[in-house]
Amino acid sequence: MWFGTLVIVISCCFSTLYTEENIPIVVTTWKFINSTVKAWEVLKEGGEALDAIELGASVCEKQQCDGTVGYGGSPDENGETTLDALIMNGKTMNVGAVGALRGIKDAISVARHVLEHTKHSFLVGELATQFAVEMGFHRETLVTPQSKEMWKKWFNEDHCQPNFWMNVKPDPRKSCGPYSKQSSKKYDEDIEGHMKVDRYNHDTIGMVAIDKNGDVAAGTSTNGAKFKIPGRIGDSPIPGSGAYADNTVGGAAATGDGDIMLRFLPSFLAVEEMRRGSSPTSAARVAVERIVAYYPDFMGAVVALSKVGKHGAACHGITSFPYVVHDTTQESYKVIEVKCS
Numbered sequence: 001m002w003f004g005t006l007v008i009v010i011s012c013c014f015s016t017l018y019t020e021e022n023i024p025i026v027v028t029t030w031k032f033i034n035s036t037v038k039a040w041e042v043l044k045e046g047g048e049a050l051d052a053i054e055l056g057a058s059v060c061e062k063q064q065c066d067g068t069v070g071y072g073g074s075p076d077e078n079g080e081t082t083l084d085a086l087i088m089n090g091k092t093m094n095v096g097a098v099g100a101l102r103g104i105k106d107a108i109s110v111a112r113h114v115l116e117h118t119k120h121s122f123l124v125g126e127l128a129t130q131f132a133v134e135m136g137f138h139r140e141t142l143v144t145p146q147s148k149e150m151w152k153k154w155f156n157e158d159h160c161q162p163n164f165w166m167n168v169k170p171d172p173r174k175s176c177g178p179y180s181k182q183s184s185k186k187y188d189e190d191i192e193g194h195m196k197v198d199r200y201n202h203d204t205i206g207m208v209a210i211d212k213n214g215d216v217a218a219g220t221s222t223n224g225a226k227f228k229i230p231g232r233i234g235d236s237p238i239p240g241s242g243a244y245a246d247n248t249v250g251g252a253a254a255t256g257d258g259d260i261m262l263r264f265l266p267s268f269l270a271v272e273e274m275r276r277g278s279s280p281t282s283a284a285r286v287a288v289e290r291i292v293a294y295y296p297d298f299m300g301a302v303v304a305l306s307k308v309g310k311h312g313a314a315c316h317g318i319t320s321f322p323y324v325v326h327d328t329t330q331e332s333y334k335v336i337e338v339k340c341s
């Protein structure tokens with residue numbers, strides 16, 4: 001009894017004494033280095049985490065990172081690019097998000113305007129565009145010669161393969177639409193459909209930042225899934241799914257097969273696991289394993305950052321997952337490659 005008490009006392013005081021805060025810090029999904037460097041510039045100068053997230057993700061929107069962020073990538077079935085973005089303030093637990101945003105390149109900045117200039121949290125589609133224009137954003141086409149070519153090849157040469165339809169006629173595995181519904185007893189068997197999400201079809205930028213005041217912010221930006229059905233919104237702009245932030249715990253961001261991931265709120269789950277005392281790595285693992293239990297073939301990753309600046313990630317369905325960290329412990333950014341389950 002006595003010995004047990006002693007151990008508890010020691011572990012209490014050691015952890016108190018040696019909890020070094022590694023802030024400010026930013027972590028970013030994949031190898032989106034330019035965005036990370038931009039966010040770090042903001043944080044290093046004493047700037048706010050929210051600004052770091054907005055300006056950092058904006059870099060990827062402008063540079064069309066991997067073709068999966070920003071304009072001119074991932075055309076939908078009509079050949080149009082639409083954008084999804086989220087920004088979350090972990091101090092106020094306020095959120096700004098846009099989904100299926102048309103004709104505006106600066107998705108995360110529009111999300112920031114939803115956060116700061118409305119009492120709402122989420123605006124979508126053409127009506128989000130109207131809001132953005134009222135806020136002073138410039139409307140322009142998001143189609144580029146490259147995205148037009150991509151769409152033409154899919155439509156003309158590949159006969160609309162792959163696509164996201166099921167239980168419709170004509171057979172979506174062979175034909176383009178328009179489709180009409182067809183009931184099928186094989187619904188469960190077909191639940192995964194036939195669309196294999198490849199690496200360049202899921203590279204959402206997700207970022208979590210903590211500024212010098214300990215304020216946590218998180219955000220995402222993406223142009224969604226290639227050849228999505230128009231109107232589709234993935235996990236990225238959904239609070240708790242694409243990203244989540246809570247000053248009292250930390251934050252998390254997720255990337256991968258968004259249609260599946262958003263059913264599990266993996267970023268929220270990772271933050272809640274850290275709240276219960278898990279390390280960022282095991283918190284991320286719990287969030288990923290929850291999805292794997294239902295969808296063993298799913299592809300995705302979660303990166304988690306605790307409020308003291310410890311970080312970790314977990315992933316599934318690919319060999320490894322890289323994320324970028326920038327903090328005061330090193331002169332430059334660092335890419336960390338996590339082996340996946």
Ligand SMILES: *[C@@H]1O[C@H](CO)[C@@H](O)[C@H](O)[C@H]1NC(C)=O
Pocket residue numbers: 034063065
């Ligand atoms: C990063 O930014 C530099 C200069 O702005 C640019 O040349 C480079 O292509 C960018 N890297 C990526 C991966 O987009």
